[in-house]
Amino acid sequence: MQTSRLEAFSDGVLAIIITIMVLELHVPEHHSFAALWHETGLSLLTYLLSFVYVGIYWNNHHHMFQLTKHVNGRVLWANLHLLFWLSLYPFTTAWMDESHLARVPLTVYGMNLLGAAIAYYLLQTLVLRVEGPDCALRKALGRDLKGKLSPVFYTGGILAALASGEDARWATATAVALFVFVAIIWVIPDSRIERAIATAQAG
Numbered sequence: 001m002q003t004s005r006l007e008a009f010s011d012g013v014l015a016i017i018i019t020i021m022v023l024e025l026h027v028p029e030h031h032s033f034a035a036l037w038h039e040t041g042l043s044l045l046t047y048l049l050s051f052v053y054v055g056i057y058w059n060n061h062h063h064m065f066q067l068t069k070h071v072n073g074r075v076l077w078a079n080l081h082l083l084f085w086l087s088l089y090p091f092t093t094a095w096m097d098e099s100h101l102a103r104v105p106l107t108v109y110g111m112n113l114l115g116a117a118i119a120y121y122l123l124q125t126l127v128l129r130v131e132g133p134d135c136a137l138r139k140a141l142g143r144d145l146k147g148k149l150s151p152v153f154y155t156g157g158i159l160a161a162l163a164s165g166e167d168a169r170w171a172t173a174t175a176v177a178l179f180v181f182v183a184i185i186w187v188i189p190d191s192r193i194e195r196a197i198a199t200a201q202a203g
Contacts, residue, residue, distance in 0.1 A: 001072065003065045006079055013083050014058050020090040021047055021054075024097075043097045049183060050093040053113065056186045057086060057120065063193045067137040068127050075130060078123040085116035101172050103164045110158040113179060117150050140196035146185055153182045 025043050028035040061082075071079075092105070092112040099105040124147070128138050141147075157178035164171035 024094045046097040050089045052183045066197045075126050078126050082119040085119050088112050107161040114154040136196050140193045150182050153178050
């Protein structure tokens, strides 16, 4: 099977996820920067973090399937599994925001991030299995250190979130910092994938 329908469906779902998240933003009652910060500031920041995560997955998903020639039923289900976790972003983001980074919502958000990371790794593993041992994607990924380290940082963030509370603001800050850190390392582009795509297209 070709990848075109899988990519088109995934693009549509990710676009809907972003739309739902932005609709969760609260419009300030007063027309001032102070009102924007006090009434919507946290919502904007949590939206930005989740938007960046969706963008990272869209970017990586796009690159992966640029180097993928065929998919099978297992890959289709693994892709749906990834979209399931990503589709929870609007809910977990809104809950985390409305609770002002309370312990359980922050923990659930971290679990959502971890679930999506595991789902992407599973999808990538199945794609590599379909493409074979000498495929361009495998060569482009190399050791995939970011993919292997991200779940470790997510787990650390979840543990910190579990320890957070009114008397442990440091734990809340640590959890958020770890989630932001993972986003930052993934935003930094990896030129190996794009070089592999250019080589494959030239060939």
